[in-house]
Amino acid sequence: MTKTVTKGASRRQFMTGAAATAGMAAAASFVPTRFAIGAKAPVKVGIMLPFSGTYAMLGNSITDAMKLRIEQAGGRLGGRPVEYATIDSEWTPAKGQIKANKLVKKDRVDFVVGPVHSGIAMAMSKVLLRDRMPIWIIPNAGNNLLTRDHCAPHVFRTSFTNWQSAHVAGELMAKEGVKTVVTCTWKYAAGIQMMEAGKASFEKAGGKVIKEIWVPFPDVEFQAYLSEIAALKPDAVFSFYSGGGAIKYVKEFAAAGLRDTIKLYGPGFLTEGVSRAQGEAAEGIKTALHYADNLGTPEDNAFRAAYKKAYGKDPNVFSVQGYDTGSLLLQGMAAVGGDVGARADLIDAMETATFYDSPRGVWRMSKSHNPIQDIYIRRVEKGRQISVGIGAKQLEDPGTGCKMIA
Numbered sequence: 001m002t003k004t005v006t007k008g009a010s011r012r013q014f015m016t017g018a019a020a021t022a023g024m025a026a027a028a029s030f031v032p033t034r035f036a037i038g039a040k041a042p043v044k045v046g047i048m049l050p051f052s053g054t055y056a057m058l059g060n061s062i063t064d065a066m067k068l069r070i071e072q073a074g075g076r077l078g079g080r081p082v083e084y085a086t087i088d089s090e091w092t093p094a095k096g097q098i099k100a101n102k103l104v105k106k107d108r109v110d111f112v113v114g115p116v117h118s119g120i121a122m123a124m125s126k127v128l129l130r131d132r133m134p135i136w137i138i139p140n141a142g143n144n145l146l147t148r149d150h151c152a153p154h155v156f157r158t159s160f161t162n163w164q165s166a167h168v169a170g171e172l173m174a175k176e177g178v179k180t181v182v183t184c185t186w187k188y189a190a191g192i193q194m195m196e197a198g199k200a201s202f203e204k205a206g207g208k209v210i211k212e213i214w215v216p217f218p219d220v221e222f223q224a225y226l227s228e229i230a231a232l233k234p235d236a237v238f239s240f241y242s243g244g245g246a247i248k249y250v251k252e253f254a255a256a257g258l259r260d261t262i263k264l265y266g267p268g269f270l271t272e273g274v275s276r277a278q279g280e281a282a283e284g285i286k287t288a289l290h291y292a293d294n295l296g297t298p299e300d301n302a303f304r305a306a307y308k309k310a311y312g313k314d315p316n317v318f319s320v321q322g323y324d325t326g327s328l329l330l331q332g333m334a335a336v337g338g339d340v341g342a343r344a345d346l347i348d349a350m351e352t353a354t355f356y357d358s359p360r361g362v363w364r365m366s367k368s369h370n371p372i373q374d375i376y377i378r379r380v381e382k383g384r385q386i387s388v389g390i391g392a393k394q395l396e397d398p399g400t401g402c403k404m405i406a
């Protein structure tokens with residue numbers, strides 16, 4: 001069951017200065033899709049996620065689980081039926097603005113859900129951060145800026161910031177006695193922000209990053225970089241890859257013989273949802289992330305069983321983020337009886353939400369609208385992400401520069 005807790009003060013009381021002005025201006029000028037409640041016009045949810053390319057698995061996992069959550073609640077949001085407008089975000093930011101514009105102007109959606117890719121999120125923000133835009137829920141893209149300097153009252157994230165799990169994974173390497181590290185990642189906002197966070201916490205704990213290797217996104221030609229790593233002989237390599245690229249990277253890292261002498265760490269995206277495809281090459285890799293396959297709570301067990309029944313496969317962290325996106329929509333729309341025109345109340349309900357029934361464990365929205373959540377240390381065992389402890393309890397992104405933070 002999803003419950004909403006109202007914090008001591010209404011979230012609207014936190015919105016001061018520029019954020020309040022921007023929020024109120026948006027609320028005042030917003031042209032809602034008004035309708036007679038009795039007519040039960042559908043709520044339009046725009047989905048902009050990758051259904052092709054290296055992140056296709058992520059987009060499908062999010063979509064499937066979000067729809068499952070809404071179906072479990074009777075297939076309605078605030079008593080209204082739901083209509084989805086779905087668009088393939090593809091894998092580069094180039095068309096991000098055009099596609100977001102289509103959802104807003106042509107499909108006239110009430111909510112936008114997406115994307116996966118941090119660079120595409122920035123492209124979408126050029127459209128969606130403007131006044132009178134639909135409420136925007138980010139179910140993956142961890143770009144720090146969207147819940148820091150660029151935060152906004154109508155923007156919510158149900159996933160993570162790129163800082164969160166990378167910060168914990170950096171600390172993990174130091175705790176495990178690693179002294180020297182080479183970073184090797186895709187060069188775009190997600191990789192850059194994750195390497196920055198992991199390097200900062202690792203070096204703060206006494207380690208040293210001796211070389212930073214940047215791979216153009218979404219290239220998967222890793223051989224030259226792996227040879228360079230072998231020559232540098234670090235204690236460990238710290239990497240961000242995900243989806244199809246992560247499968248190839250982890251397999252080639254092992255095939256190059258590096259696993260025998262060099263440890264491989266990273267935010268959990270490195271093995272999440274792909275460890276079975278990575279096979280033996282992934283066994284024993286330790287990562288940090290806000291989900292694991294063995295949490296064993298009643299909420300997680302129920303979710304895993306329902307997801308498997310619906311889709312014939314095990315869920316992953318991306319499915320969890322999609323599921324919680326469905327919960328956020330349900331909570332918000334229930335609070336306003338399906339009236340998206342009641343924008344201030346809708347936003348208020350969404351920002352004061354706490355997710356008691358999340359498969360990842362209890363979490364709540366920070367003042368900058370990003371999950372405050374546990375980060376688990378996981379180890380791949382027989383293709384499963386096994387939690388071996390909590391690396392950080394209820395970790396909150398600093399939200400630096402967000403004007404909604406008093």
Ligand code: BEZ
Binds near residue numbers: 055058118119140
């Ligand atoms: C990102 O671009 O923010 C991202 C993509 C895949 C996994 C994690 C983060």
